[in-house]
Amino acid sequence: MGHYKAVKPVLVTLTPDVQKTLSGLALDVQDRLGTAIGISTALRALVRLAQPHNEAFLQALTDAVEQELNSGIRWGKSAKKRPAKASSVRQ
Numbered sequence: 001m002g003h004y005k006a007v008k009p010v011l012v013t014l015t016p017d018v019q020k021t022l023s024g025l026a027l028d029v030q031d032r033l034g035t036a037i038g039i040s041t042a043l044r045a046l047v048r049l050a051q052p053h054n055e056a057f058l059q060a061l062t063d064a065v066e067q068e069l070n071s072g073i074r075w076g077k078s079a080k081k082r083p084a085k086a087s088s089v090r091q
Contacts, residue, residue: 012043015073 014022019039026042050057 007040007044 022039026039030037
């Protein structure tokens, strides 16, 4: 029996073309493995491929993010910090 690691659901926002590419990769891997996998599995595997990353990988990723930002698509949060909310006191 295999060992399973817990996974945590997170929201990832993808453009339709990126979702299509990721789905295609998952199908290609599925065909090679002969077992069904989802896009989450493919995405986790892609992230594992990035570890450990070196300077060349980091530069390529930075270039890709810059290209994404220049295309008008925004991912992540603004670099500007939001003002802290006043804390409420629970009684």
